[in-house]
Amino acid sequence: MPKVKFSPSGTSVTAQPGTALLDCARDAGVEIVAPCGGKGTCGKCIVRITTGDVDSDSLGKLSRADIADGYVLACKTKLATDDIVVEVPERDERQGGKFTEAAEDSSLVRQELFPKNWQFDPLAIKWCVQVAEPQMEDGMSDIDRLTRALQKEWGRVEFTYPLSVVREVAAAVRDQDGMVTVTMIMAPGNYHVIGIEAGSRADKHYGIAIDIGTTTVAVQIVYLPTAEPVAAVTDYNDQVTCGLDVISRINYAAKPERLEELRERVLKTINKLIHQSTARLGIELGEICNAVVSGNTTMMHLLLGLNPEYIRLDPYTPTVLKTPYLTASEVGLDINPQSWVYISPCVGSYVGGDITAGILCTDLATDSEEINLFIDIGTNGEIVIGNRDFLMTCACSAGPAFEGGGIKYGMRATLGAIEKIDIDPESGRAEYQTVGGVKPKGICGSGIIALTAKLLLTGWLNAAGKLNREKASDLIKISGRQASYTIVPAADSEHGEDISISEIDFENIIRTKAAIYSACSLMLSQLELAFDDLSNIYIAGGFGRFLDLEMAITIGLIPDQPREKYKYIGNSSLTGTFMVLVSQEYRERQLEVAERMTYIDLGTDPAYMDQYTSAMFMPHTDMNLFPTVKAKLAQ
Amino acid sequence: MPKVKFSPSGTSVTAQPGTALLDCARDAGVEIVAPCGGKGTCGKCIVRITTGDVDSDSLGKLSRADIADGYVLACKTKLATDDIVVEVPERDERQGGKFTEAAEDSSLVRQELFPKNWQFDPLAIKWCVQVAEPQMEDGMSDIDRLTRALQKEWGRVEFTYPLSVVREVAAAVRDQDGMVTVTMIMAPGNYHVIGIEAGSRADKHYGIAIDIGTTTVAVQIVYLPTAEPVAAVTDYNDQVTCGLDVISRINYAAKPERLEELRERVLKTINKLIHQSTARLGIELGEICNAVVSGNTTMMHLLLGLNPEYIRLDPYTPTVLKTPYLTASEVGLDINPQSWVYISPCVGSYVGGDITAGILCTDLATDSEEINLFIDIGTNGEIVIGNRDFLMTCACSAGPAFEGGGIKYGMRATLGAIEKIDIDPESGRAEYQTVGGVKPKGICGSGIIALTAKLLLTGWLNAAGKLNREKASDLIKISGRQASYTIVPAADSEHGEDISISEIDFENIIRTKAAIYSACSLMLSQLELAFDDLSNIYIAGGFGRFLDLEMAITIGLIPDQPREKYKYIGNSSLTGTFMVLVSQEYRERQLEVAERMTYIDLGTDPAYMDQYTSAMFMPHTDMNLFPTVKAKLAQ
Numbered sequence A, B: 001m002p003k004v005k006f007s008p009s010g011t012s013v014t015a016q017p018g019t020a021l022l023d024c025a026r027d028a029g030v031e032i033v034a035p036c037g038g039k040g041t042c043g044k045c046i047v048r049i050t051t052g053d054v055d056s057d058s059l060g061k062l063s064r065a066d067i068a069d070g071y072v073l074a075c076k077t078k079l080a081t082d083d084i085v086v087e088v089p090e091r092d093e094r095q096g097g098k099f100t101e102a103a104e105d106s107s108l109v110r111q112e113l114f115p116k117n118w119q120f121d122p123l124a125i126k127w128c129v130q131v132a133e134p135q136m137e138d139g140m141s142d143i144d145r146l147t148r149a150l151q152k153e154w155g156r157v158e159f160t161y162p163l164s165v166v167r168e169v170a171a172a173v174r175d176q177d178g179m180v181t182v183t184m185i186m187a188p189g190n191y192h193v194i195g196i197e198a199g200s201r202a203d204k205h206y207g208i209a210i211d212i213g214t215t216t217v218a219v220q221i222v223y224l225p226t227a228e229p230v231a232a233v234t235d236y237n238d239q240v241t242c243g244l245d246v247i248s249r250i251n252y253a254a255k256p257e258r259l260e261e262l263r264e265r266v267l268k269t270i271n272k273l274i275h276q277s278t279a280r281l282g283i284e285l286g287e288i289c290n291a292v293v294s295g296n297t298t299m300m301h302l303l304l305g306l307n308p309e310y311i312r313l314d315p316y317t318p319t320v321l322k323t324p325y326l327t328a329s330e331v332g333l334d335i336n337p338q339s340w341v342y343i344s345p346c347v348g349s350y351v352g353g354d355i356t357a358g359i360l361c362t363d364l365a366t367d368s369e370e371i372n373l374f375i376d377i378g379t380n381g382e383i384v385i386g387n388r389d390f391l392m393t394c395a396c397s398a399g400p401a402f403e404g405g406g407i408k409y410g411m412r413a414t415l416g417a418i419e420k421i422d423i424d425p426e427s428g429r430a431e432y433q434t435v436g437g438v439k440p441k442g443i444c445g446s447g448i449i450a451l452t453a454k455l456l457l458t459g460w461l462n463a464a465g466k467l468n469r470e471k472a473s474d475l476i477k478i479s480g481r482q483a484s485y486t487i488v489p490a491a492d493s494e495h496g497e498d499i500s501i502s503e504i505d506f507e508n509i510i511r512t513k514a515a516i517y518s519a520c521s522l523m524l525s526q527l528e529l530a531f532d533d534l535s536n537i538y539i540a541g542g543f544g545r546f547l548d549l550e551m552a553i554t555i556g557l558i559p560d561q562p563r564e565k566y567k568y569i570g571n572s573s574l575t576g577t578f579m580v581l582v583s584q585e586y587r588e589r590q591l592e593v594a595e596r597m598t599y600i601d602l603g604t605d606p607a608y609m610d611q612y613t614s615a616m617f618m619p620h621t622d623m624n625l626f627p628t629v630k631a632k633l634a635q
Helices: A021-028 A064-068 A090-094 A142-154 A163-175 A238-242 A246-252 A256-281 A297-303 A353-361 A445-457 A503-526 A549-554 A572-582 A584-596 A607-614 A627-634 B021-028 B064-068 B090-094 B142-154 B163-175 B238-242 B246-252 B256-281 B297-303 B353-361 B445-457 B503-526 B549-554 B572-582 B584-596 B607-614 B627-634
Strands: A003-007 A012-014 A046-051 A054-056 A071-073 A077-079 A084-087 A124-130 A158-160 A179-187 A190-198 A206-212 A216-223 A228-236 A288-295 A340-343 A372-377 A380-386 A391-397 A417-423 A430-434 A476-479 A482-488 A499-502 A536-541 A566-570 A597-599 B003-007 B012-014 B046-051 B054-056 B071-073 B077-079 B084-087 B124-130 B158-160 B179-187 B190-198 B206-212 B216-223 B228-236 B288-295 B340-343 B372-377 B380-386 B391-397 B417-423 B430-434 B476-479 B482-488 B499-502 B536-541 B566-570 B597-599
Touching (some): A003 A021, A054 A071, A064 A071, A124 A142, A124 A288, A142 A158, A142 A179, A142 A190, A163 A190, A206 A297, A206 A353, A228 A238, A228 A256, A238 A246, A246 A256, A288 A297, A353 A372, A353 A536, A353 A584, A372 A503, A391 A503, A417 A445, A430 A482, A499 A503, A503 A607, A584 A597, B012 B021, B124 B142, B206 B256, B206 B297, B206 B572, B216 B256, B228 B238, B228 B256, B238 B246, B238 B256, B256 B297, B288 B572, B353 B372, B353 B536, B353 B572, B430 B482, B445 B549, B445 B627, B499 B503, B566 B572
Parallel strands (some): A003 A084, A372 A536, B206 B288, B288 B340
Antiparallel strands (some): A046 A071, A046 A084, A179 A190, A206 A216, A216 A228, B003 B012, B054 B077, B206 B216, B372 B380, B380 B391
16 A cells, blocks of 8 residues: 655554545544635645655646646645655644643633523532431332432432432442432433432532534633632644635535544544643542533534535425433533533524524523624634524624634633734834733734734724735735835744734725625614614624724724624523523523524525625725725724 | 362463452353352362362362362462463263253244133224425424324324434435334323334334243244234353342342353343344344343343342342333343333342233133132242232242253243153153154153153152162162163154253252142141142143143142143243233233232242152152042052
8 A cells, every 4th residue: 555654743554545634644643724624615625745656646736847846736736655744834823723732711601691590500419418228128129219309308309310320329328327429310200310329429520511612612611509610721622634714624524434533623622621620629520410511503413423514405405403301421521420411492494593692691581672793703703683573594604814813823712822912003013912921922803803904004004904015014024016014023933923804804804894794784784774763783702801892893894883882792602501501491492593593594595695795805895884994094 | 379270171361360260160161050159068069179278168068078089160270370280070071951052932822811801902002104394394303293193093192203213204204205113102191102113114014922932032033013923032141150939040140240240141141032033034123113121030030130139138129120111222122222121020039020920811810709710830930829809929939840951951932842751660761742742852841740740650760769779770870879861862853862850950950840739738827728629720831832741740739629720831931021012002011910919939938848858759758638649649
């Protein structure tokens, strides 16, 4: 079998002739980013064959000259019989952003957003009971005595026990004179005992809220007796190397073994975050007894190993919207294996449980008469408009730019991320502030928005996202037809290289903001409403601790509306997931909201492309839509 | 590490000094029967060390002369540092009976015993439905459409789906234009879908009834659409090498790894029987969708991996009597992994689900006013007396003699077993009939009872179980103080050796019959009743196709009552298990019977030993209790 050697890593593998080079790279542990999932459409998995012949069909994405130089698309290239050497260009290795580090993210615990009045009533509780001593000839087994002790406190509901718990009962009820702590899932009419321990252990009781984004996964550990979040960590979804957006992931999942690979990748991310937080807090994994998971419909299918193909195919039918209760061992979460895992209900193929969770943080989930708008800006953008009488929702494919994805030095809002920035109009030099006040490593969503807006306002960037080559500055570097702007010179950065942003990055940023803005305006026009009719505009997303609304309006991400209408609610999916974890009232409200929402498919509206194209300038082609920005730019 | 070589098998193992020889034998796959479970009390695991020194403490069970000759108890002997050679006497290898062959047993399908009127209503059903095509924007997932199709036929109950089924739904509903077959468990208020297949497959639908005895395991495959048993097979419980009765098994299970070993051994037996029958019938394992299991309380604990220790210790408290529903994958049965496994409810530590199942075949489970007696003769004997107003039950340790266990040429009622026998009074020669009419291999329960009775009636055996050495015959062989009787000479037997029965065997038979009889008479006297007060006497047990009542009365196994009172109902546990499998009505009745039964512990009654000792003759010390036998013996 031919041998494939990758440089500069030096790793090599052997494989059958006919094997795709992208698969060889994956087997060798060499990550080549292929946002389209290996369909040959994105043209990003470019590598160079320096030794040996291959079967390649890269024309269409690469020039004849490039092909003559040995460049190929890894996904469209198959091994022939030769041993080969493959050069993986460095730029490819980071093209998708720094999808690497897990980190504590304090911006995720936003208790100020929790509603004022709510009922603490988690699905899982831990309870201490005294089990009576066994008596000769009373005809009662250990389980019977335990059930009787529980019924004394909780009434004559049915208590059920999985085999793993039955196996622990005899020892537990005898260890400390009958004093035991049981963990129960309080399902209506049936209390399901998922754990038993000898002695008083009711204080060892945690739950977990999980938000699975296409790009970012966030995990919050909650101390259930007081509903207090004790840890919140995020990391990039390990699936990102298999495609940057949901459509590429669905394409990637076409083969059963790849569906399984995607399932394992997201579980790897979640379980890593669980292990890290519990180790730091000194919590045992078995002390986590309940989980609530939210995410878009595709992410939920991939988590559960469900073929997502029909989400992408007309008539766009997911396998499941309201997922039945599952156990942690079925799903693969590293917590008490008998824990129930509740999955936030989805609304349609492109509006998922992250939205039904997020909306719990807003007045859209109340009986308010005011018409409000909710915008969740993630790799997919989702929009909800409505009040107590109606709830309409739609989705658009925005891209991961504001989560640091697809931006060369983009990163999440973790230690060393530039989160605030200012530009000196004269020199063009950046003044910035990082998370944790340390040396900068990259730039997060809030920083990217502020940077783009400030460069625009100071004339270093134009409305089309091109840098001003005419201003004299060593901060603008030109390479061929592309220019880039140096945010932090190498000497000041954490990793000793320039932190910069390129015109390719600005193109991504503009595409993202155009998708969001045009989706909002199109949906309003379909409802015969205008932005002026809205009372509140909720902005959700993983930008970081704060979003500078003025700057978001300046680049045209969100409409130029009175600033007091805006409420930035951060990762509302995670906050809503937390609420569902600790309150049955919210779980019911979420189901009711999911039931009420009507999904609109914008893709079928011919006006969408026009709206999108008009939004491909900053702030917009029609400057009259952004009067305050127009005034500032005129200064 | 020292090496241990076993002869005559030639197998060898190495083990740490200090390892018990019995464990070495087990590791080497050399089976040494140790009915007491390795406690050093039964003195049956005698082997001979022919080379090398060991640490042995066999005094008390072996004479000094035997010890000088190298004989030791394998369980009380530990390796020193020497390599050793161990001779395993041939007699030990078969001492426990022929615990080897699995076989079809036609006597298990006793449809004539099924009650006349009952409702066919199995817990698991298979149902064909047409699922509507997906529609754009109807907000319905595949699962939603499936649920709607099911609700159309079954009403608005809740349908639940385990993840493994959810994973199959998308493909199944698209494969044959929406025609699917679902397998459902019809739990009250919640129909649990445990399987989905494309197309019409409702005819591929089987259930399984399993009876786990201490000695014998019986498995019946039932075609659920018509409630027709299609196979019934039995085998020895693979746990027998770890102890012959429940107490030895409980002792054996004292270490967690041995508890697990016992669990695996019984599962091995059950799954072997399942594989054999399904292969012969051409059934796929996944087509078996429901299981009901019955057995004594210890067997159920061992099957589920529950520590049985507290069953043996005062106050004799089992972990569980009414086991919650479990899945086949939890239990370890090789059928559809999502199948529910229902375990027949137990009454107490020594009266189990085999009795609550068996009693369904009798009038004791009806509203009859007549007082009836039910005797289940197995390795444990269990007795139930009562009518619609009361049900009392007790247990005694009988031993496996009537299942062929502990009898040198004993076997189950399978091909080649002598099941009927007659003795020529003059020559003492046996005339016999075997199962299948083939050459004899051994003798089953019904044959053992007939043989013993006939030898007694013809004067070849006395009331104490000693053979008549004074009669001149080459059929009586004397070796030391023990005599044996040749049933079949070598030339006529299947295996070319004599089939004989020894005075040790008769001792076992008398002990067994005495335990049963004395338990019945003691319980009656505790209730201030006599045998004459009984209307019906049901005899259950694995004797074979028929039990010669006259002969059973002759040896004093059962009381000398008018013959028309008797009903031999065979393996009533299996028949009752079948009834529970196919009818919810019987499942409910079984629960109600279990609730009504009062358990009496005979072991605490000082009169028990007296009763037992008086019954240690055939038919009894007090011949007036057996007037018809007395008359016959006087002839």
